[in-house]
Amino acid sequence: MTARKLTSEQIDNLFELCDYYHISYYDIQIELVDHMASAIETLWATNPELPFEEAAFMVGEQLGGKSGFISFRETKAKELRRKYSRMQWKYIEEFFQLPKIILTLVMTFILYFIFQHSNDYMMIISIIQFMYIFFILASGSIFIPKKLRLKIISDKEFLLYNFFKNFRNSVAVIGIASFNILLFSLRQIHKMFDSTSIFYFNTQLLIAFMITSLGIMIYAFGVYSPLRIKEDFVREFPQFVKS
Amino acid sequence: MGTNQLYKGSLSTIILKLLGEKGRMYGYQITQEVKAISSGEYVITEGALYPMLHKLEAQGLLTVEIEMTGNRMRKYYSITKNGKKEVVDRMTEMESFIRNMQSLLNPKIDLA
Numbered sequence: 001m002t003a004r005k006l007t008s009e010q011i012d013n014l015f016e017l018c019d020y021y022h023i024s025y026y027d028i029q030i031e032l033v034d035h036m037a038s039a040i041e042t043l044w045a046t047n048p049e050l051p052f053e054e055a056a057f058m059v060g061e062q063l064g065g066k067s068g069f070i071s072f073r074e075t076k077a078k079e080l081r082r083k084y085s086r087m088q089w090k091y092i093e094e095f096f097q098l099p100k101i102i103l104t105l106v107m108t109f110i111l112y113f114i115f116q117h118s119n120d121y122m123m124i125i126s127i128i129q130f131m132y133i134f135f136i137l138a139s140g141s142i143f144i145p146k147k148l149r150l151k152i153i154s155d156k157e158f159l160l161y162n163f164f165k166n167f168r169n170s171v172a173v174i175g176i177a178s179f180n181i182l183l184f185s186l187r188q189i190h191k192m193f194d195s196t197s198i199f200y201f202n203t204q205l206l207i208a209f210m211i212t213s214l215g216i217m218i219y220a221f222g223v224y225s226p227l228r229i230k231e232d233f234v235r236e237f238p239q240f241v242k243s
Numbered sequence: 244m245g246t247n248q249l250y251k252g253s254l255s256t257i258i259l260k261l262l263g264e265k266g267r268m269y270g271y272q273i274t275q276e277v278k279a280i281s282s283g284e285y286v287i288t289e290g291a292l293y294p295m296l297h298k299l300e301a302q303g304l305l306t307v308e309i310e311m312t313g314n315r316m317r318k319y320y321s322i323t324k325n326g327k328k329e330v331v332d333r334m335t336e337m338e339s340f341i342r343n344m345q346s347l348l349n350p351k352i353d354l355a
Contacts, residue, residue, distance in 0.1 A: 008314045030309065030316045031270060035289065037315055038271035063289050075294040083301035236309055 004044040006037050010052050017060060021069035026156035027237070028073055036060065073159075080163055088225045095216045104212055111208035121190050124207065125183065131211075132179040135218065139172035148223065150230045151242035158237070164229045171222040178214050250285045254295050256333045259304060259322060263330045267308065267321040270296060296320055304329050 006014075014036050018029040039062065040055040063069060094100045115124055150164055189203065234241050250257070261276060262268060268276065273296075274287045299305045304326035308319045322330070 005313065006315075011315050031293070031318045034269065034312075034315055034317045035271045038269075042275070068290060071290065072293055076297050079294070079297040079301040086301075236307060 003041065004048045005041060006052075010056075011037060013052070014056065017056060018069065021060075021066050023069050023073055024157050025073065025159040025162070026154065027158045027160055028076055032063070032069070032072065036063070077159060080159065084163065084167070084225050084229060087228055088220050091224050092216060092220045104216065107212045107215070108205070108208045111211055112205050115204040115208060121186075125186060128179065128183055128186070128211065131215075132183070135175050135179065136172075139168065139175060139222065148226055148230075150226075150233060152237075152240045153242045154240045156240075158233070158240070160229060160233050160236070164226055164233065167226050167229065168222065171218065174221060175218050178217070182210060182214065250281075251291070253337070254287065254291060255299060256330070256337060258292075258295060258299065259326055259330045259333065262305065262320060262322040263327060267319040269317050269319050273320075299326070 011033060014033045015029055017036075018024075018032055023029055023032060036056065036059045039059040040052070043050055043055050043058065064071065095104045111127075114127070118124075150161070152158065152161055186207070257277060258273060261273060265276070270289075270292060274289070274292060277285055277287050296305065300307060300320070304323060305320045306323050308321070309316055310319060311317075
């Protein structure tokens with residue numbers, strides 16, 4: 001006699017059970033449904049007459065019921081957050097270590113020389129404002145290059161895809177706040193000295209370094225991390241990626 | 244239950260070692276394999292297994308593949324190159340721990 005297996009309709013019922021337990025993310029549901037289905041089939045191996053509903057209830061309880069399912073989702077989200085945050089900070093750190101620190105220093109000195117030669121408050125403010133406008137346009141999806149876009153075919157919700165979208169939103173918030181802090185600080189320094197040539201050697205270098213660091217941070221948050229998340233999504237769920 | 248507590252701290256090592264030996268496996272298969280190897284003495288709960296698998300995946304020690312199996316999708320875990328290195332280190336630590344525990348719990352009496 002062949003072992004009793006779940007029908008496609010019963011698999012759909014298990015997906016509905018996940019929805020009932022507030023697990024709406026499809027990438028999490030896949031693993032839970034397969035686990036429940038395997039456990040039900042193991043139960044059927046010794047008790048083939050056991051009704052599906054009863055077996056599903058038993059397995060659902062083994063998984064901790066509603067709180068077990070929610071904790072499953074929460075721990076997965078926590079690990080994903082940790083993963084991308086760890087990747088991102090490691091990437092940022094590289095800019096302050098050899099060999100990438102050379103790039104950081106080159107960018108800082110290029111800005112420093114521009115500031116030194118002009119030493120003009122308006123010029124510095126204009127550069128930052130230009131970067132700010134570009135950043136707002138880019139984070140508002142106007143300039144986003146194709147490689148940073150991810151569209152999915154399915155109407156389902158994916159935790160990983162949500163991460164991708166949330167990252168871009170948080171980058172916009174962090175970036176706008178950082179630019180405003182930078183512009184505000186410069187205006188305050190300018191007011192204090194009340195001169196067009198207030199930027200002496202140390203302040204010029206400091207401002208150049210601050211702008212470079214801000215650029216690195218925005219690149220790490222806004223380009224590097226979303227690209228890593230996109231890579232993972234495409235590798236795990238190629239069938240759901242809209243080309 | 245008492246024995247399960249003793250195994251708990253070694254769960255990640257057990258998973259990595261198992262995947263290193265068996266190749267790719269899915270979650271439920273891991274629970275069954277561990278149960279069989281330990282003759283039913285160690286039962287990994289789902290509440291402990293999946294967070295650990297997700298953690299090891301996030302640390303880059305495991306990688307995942309999703310495949311269609313019959314009428315459902317299945318997520319397979321395999322060990323990465325970094326994971327293999329980690330197993331070697333952890334096994335060395337584990338062997339040293341077992342030796343030390345044996346010495347601590349069964350001290351040889353020095354009759355000299």
